[in-house]
Structures are given as structure tokens and as C-alpha cells.
């Protein structure tokens with residue numbers, strides 16, 4: 001990969017490219033980075049590259065010297081042109097990864113008020129911002145882009161695992177790090193890091209990484225899958241009784257093949273220990289057993305072994321109490337019962353706060369989903385927490401199928417990357 005930086009302050013960029021990790025990579029030929037001085041393409045005695053903005057405002061870079069500077073590095077083919085600008089897309093790791101796959105990246109550093117809009121319209125492929133603040137020039141953002149992209153070029157950073165374990169690479173924040181001495185001002189390095197057990201160290205580090213992500217970056221926390229960190233398992237319960245009917249009366253509902261298939265598949269995908277189906281109606285339980293049996297031991301199991309695995313998560317109960325007693329027996333401790341609802345509910349908690357709690361307490365969560373018009377109060381009352389409704393945020397309409405609600409919830413809690 002080749003990177004060309006077009007700037008009015010070439011010395012700034014050159015000294016950056018000569019130092020530390022990047023300096024070594026350039027010297028070893030692992031990073032092909034060149035700096036182009038815009039003034040080399042200016043005309044007249046004063047080698048003018050900037051002028052006053054039309055209308056109002058201060059100075060800005062002129063289009064022609066920039067276009068010539070760009071042409072000088074475009075001879076081998078059209079490069080991908082980036083203009084760092086506070087008005088651009090925020091820089092994030094996936095974008096850095098995309099940029100690192102370009103054959104030739106050109107970064108145009110603006111200055112003063114920026115660059116002539118006609119140049120950006122004609123030549124720039126992407127405007128990239130470092131954040132919602134304004135710097136005096138594009139050199140620092142260019143350094144940030146070159147630095148972030150270069151780290152992904154094999155051989156630039158000596159130890160590749162330090163790149164893949166860094167924040168954002170796997171969608172999460174990095175784990176805390178410590179160095180010698182093992183005790184500093186009364187603070188010891190966590191014991192697990194000094195005992196030489198590589199597997200235990202790995203588990204510890206990944207867990208801290210998940211905790212940090214949940215705590216500090218709720219916006220990316222959905223990527224912090226927590227299934228591997230639960231010592232017990234997580235359960236999904238689909239309740240057909242007691243639920244509400246249209247008039248708000250206690251009622252039961254019929255199971256549907258589509259829910260059975262889709263929820264079983266979602267449970268298998270997200271590593272759910274068991275999918276607990278609750279219906280007091282013997283005929284309904286029989287029907288569910290027949291459908292599951294077809295896929296787990298009948299002809300379906302040979303026809304589609306994946307579906308066999310999905311249906312192996314299904315367990316059928318006559319009541320909510322019986323299902324919970326079975327989980328208690330299995331886990332040897334009370335599960336953490338999370339009721340879900342599509343309606344506003346006083347005291348309901350955001351999924352992120354529940355996700356943090358599950359991780360902290362390390363107890364098996366049971367996500368209880370209603371059917372019909374939602375879970376009856378008898379179920380809400382025995383729950384340990386109620387989760388705020390899933391909402392698209394537009395006008396409050398959120399009448400999702402139970403299988404959609406299950407999938408969205410599982411992805412928030414257990415989705416991985």
C-alpha cells in the first residue's frame with residue numbers, strides 16, 4: 001500500500017513519518033509514505049497556494065495547486081483521495097480497515113478555512129473527521145489516519161497480536177494493562193496475570209474487556225457478547241399462559257410453527273442453553289413435541305442437521321413455575337428472571353443496565369417473553385426485573401412478533417461483533 005500526503009507544511013509530516021514505529025517501518029520499506037509540498041505546484045514569484053474566500057471569511061487553499069499536486073501522484077492510476085475535514089464521516093476502526101485495503105491513498109491537508117469546494121467536489125472520494133471540533137489544519141488528522149492505517153499493514157507493528165487485541169479491532173475496548181514492578185505504591189498487579197496460566201489470563205483479559213466496553217461505551221456495547229462469561233447458561237422462555245388477551249383478561253394463546261422454528265434457531269445462534277416453551281394445554285404441548293421430534297429424531301434430523309441442533313434447545317413445560325423450578329434444579333441457584341414487555345412499565349430497566357448486572361452477578365438470566373397481548377401480571381410480579389420495550393423510536397408503534405423480539409434481545413445481550 002502507498003500513502004501520499006499533500007500538504008503546505010511538508011516538514012511537519014516528514015518529521016512525524018521519521019519517528020518511532022512509523023519511522024522504522026518507512027526505513028525498513030514496510031510503509032511507502034510520501035509527502036508532497038503543495039507549493040511545488042504553485043505559480044508566480046510568490047508561489048501562491050492560498051487566497052481570500054469569496055464573500056466573507058479568511059484565507060483558504062486554492063484548487064489549482066492542489067489539483068496539480070494530486071495529478072503528480074496519480075500517474076500510475078487513480079488513487080483514493082481523502083480530505084480530513086470536520087464536516088466528514090467520523091473516523092472509526094472499520095473505516096480505517098477499509099482505507100488500509102486501498103492500493104494508493106492520498107490525503108489532502110486543508111488549512112485556514114479549508115480548500116476550494118470545487119476541488120473537493122471534483123477529486124475527493126471521502127471527507128473524514130477526527131471529531132466534532134475544529135483544528136487549524138489537516139496535518140494532525142492526516143497523521144492520525146496514516147498512523148491508524150499503517151498499524152494494520154503487516155510488519156509495521158512488531159507484535160501483530162497487540163494490534164488485534166487493541167480496542168475496536170474485535171469491536172470492544174482493550175483490557176487494562178500492567179508492567180513491572182508487580183507492586184507499585186501498595187497496588188498489586190492482578191494475581192492472575194503473574195501466575196503463568198495462559199488460559200486463565202486470556203479469560204481474565206476478555207472478561208475485563210467486556211466489562212469496560214459495557215461500562216464506558218454503551219454505544220458499541222451490543223458487540224460485547226457475554227455468553228462465554230456466564231458460568232451458568234442463559235434461557236429464553238416463551239409464555240403462552242398466563243398472558244393477556246385483547247381486553248386485558250387472563251388468557252392462553254396457541255403456539256405457532258414459525259415461532260418454534262425461529263426462536264429455536266435464534267437460541268442456537270446465540271448460545272442459549274434452553275428454549276423453554278410454556279403452555280398448559282396438553283394438545284399444544286403434544287403438537288410442539290411432534291414438530292420438535294420430526295427435526296431432532298425423525299426424517300428432518302437427517303434432512304437438516306442444523307435444524308436438529310436448533311430444536312435440541314427446546315424444552316416444553318406446563319407452567320412458568322415448573323419451567324423455573326427446572327432451571328433452579330439445573331443451575332443450583334435462583335435464576336435472574338427478566339420479563340419483557342411491549343408497553344411502558346414503571347420501574348422497567350434499559351437492556352444495557354440489565355446486561356451489566358448479569359455480568360456482575362454472573363447468574364443465569366431467564367428472558368421471559370409473552371404472546372398475545374403480553375405477559376400477565378402474575379408473571380411480571382415474579383420477575384426480578386422488567387426490561388424496557390424494544391422500540392424503533394419513530395412513533396411508538398412496536399408490535400413485533402415474539403420471534404422478532406427474541407432475536408433483537410438476544411443480539412443485544414449475546415451478539416458478538
Ligand SMILES: C[S@@+](CC[C@H](N)C(=O)[O-])C[C@H]1O[C@@H](n2cnc3c(N)ncnc32)[C@H](O)[C@@H]1O
Nearest residue numbers: 084085086110113114129130134135137138141
Ligand atoms: C480551520 S479548519 C476549516 C474548518 C472549516 N471552515 C469548517 O468549519 O468546516 C482547517 C482544516 O483543518 C482540518 N480539520 C480541522 N478540524 C478537523 C477535524 N475535526 N477533523 C478533520 N480535519 C479537520 C481540515 O483539513 C480543514 O480544512
